[in-house]
Amino acid sequence: MISGKFAITIHILTLLHKFPNDYLSSEFIAGSMNLNPVLVRKEIANLKAHHVVESKEGKNGGTKLAVNASELTLKEIFEMTFETIGLGFAKNQPNPDCPVGKKINQNLEALYSEMNEKVGAQLQNISLEDFSNQF
Amino acid sequence: MISGKFAITIHILTLLHKFPNDYLSSEFIAGSMNLNPVLVRKEIANLKAHHVVESKEGKNGGTKLAVNASELTLKEIFEMTFETIGLGFAKNQPNPDCPVGKKINQNLEALYSEMNEKVGAQLQNISLEDFSNQF
DNA sequence: TCATACTGTAATAAAATATGTTACAAATTT
DNA sequence: AAATTTGTAACATATTTTATTACAGTATGA
Numbered sequence: 131m132i133s134g135k136f137a138i139t140i141h142i143l144t145l146l147h148k149f150p151n152d153y154l155s156s157e158f159i160a161g162s163m164n165l166n167p168v169l170v171r172k173e174i175a176n177l178k179a180h181h182v183v184e185s186k187e188g189k190n191g192g193t194k195l196a197v198n199a200s201e202l203t204l205k206e207i208f209e210m211t212f213e214t215i216g217l218g219f220a221k222n223q224p225n226p227d228c229p230v231g232k233k234i235n236q237n238l239e240a241l242y243s244e245m246n247e248k249v250g251a252q253l254q255n256i257s258l259e260d261f262s263n264q265f
Numbered sequence: 266m267i268s269g270k271f272a273i274t275i276h277i278l279t280l281l282h283k284f285p286n287d288y289l290s291s292e293f294i295a296g297s298m299n300l301n302p303v304l305v306r307k308e309i310a311n312l313k314a315h316h317v318v319e320s321k322e323g324k325n326g327g328t329k330l331a332v333n334a335s336e337l338t339l340k341e342i343f344e345m346t347f348e349t350i351g352l353g354f355a356k357n358q359p360n361p362d363c364p365v366g367k368k369i370n371q372n373l374e375a376l377y378s379e380m381n382e383k384v385g386a387q388l389q390n391i392s393l394e395d396f397s398n399q400f
Numbered sequence: 401t402c403a404t405a406c407t408g409t410a411a412t413a414a415a416a417t418a419t420g421t422t423a424c425a426a427a428t429t430t
Numbered sequence: 431a432a433a434t435t436t437g438t439a440a441c442a443t444a445t446t447t448t449a450t451t452a453c454a455g456t457a458t459g460a
């Protein structure tokens with residue numbers, strides 16, 4: 131999963147923030163997103179690995195936030211979803227005998243890296259609470 | 266084509282800038298990128314539609330830059346490739362009966378739109394000439 | 401203690417998207 | 431006229447995303 135990972139993750143976290151006292155089931159969350167519950171559980175597994183949520187198995191189980199929403203930034207969420215922004219690379223290895231081909235990916239990476247810094251600075255200023263309170 | 270479009274386009278433009286007096290064939294360009302010539306021609310068609318390059322059919326034909334590389338910004342190239350940055354959306358329509366589902370895409374769009382402004386400002390400061398001169 | 405309702409995870413299937421290939425008409429040069 | 435190149439359509443393949451099925455393990459509570 132790449133394309134929707136951040137969007138799905140933040141959707142999950144927003145729901146958890148809206149119901150701070152409940153363990154929400156993957157089925158319930160999936161209902162809000164119109165997504166398969168297994169995919170929700172996979173994203174939750176990632177969030178658990180980052181100690182952002184905790185979940186309880188068994189009947190009446192589910193997931194709830196394990197951190198303070200005012201202290202979790204969108205930048206952290208962004209990084210948890212393994213995302214970097216960028217404008218992509220050509221899929222094939224360019225020709226190393228061409229001066230342009232030889233360095234194109236390196237130069238694109240430098241460019242994208244600057245983009246990430248800019249965007250990272252922006253996302254760092256927004257907490258999950260901020261985002262969630264827009265709803 | 267989405268993922269590599271910007272990268273491919275800027276690669277093409279860099280090559281054209283490096284050989285300002287020649288009509289480069291799609292075959293030659295494809296050789297530097299290790300890409301199918303038809304795909305190169307497709308991106309060139311897009312560049313032509315934006316009047317950034319001109320090409321000549323027939324024997325010894327090919328493509329050359331039609332604008333001054335110092336006046337073409339990466340932002341314009343970015344826009345020509347129809348790209349916007351962002352962190353994606355969930356693929357399915359979210360549940361409109363859920364307050365979060367109802368507004369999630371709208372709120373993500375607002376967020377991404379700000380990101381685009383930041384990145385756009387950065388890309389506007391870099392010309393094709395600047396980029397090409399790194400090689 | 402047993403039925404129920406969850407999570408966790410693997411394996412597989414289906415759908416969507418991206419990339420590659422073939423083919424050939426039209427244009428231009430030599 | 432022969433050769434070379436663009437332009438483009440049609441089709442094929444590969445890759446990536448998303449969905450589904452299945453089921454073991456865990457907790458709840460009647």
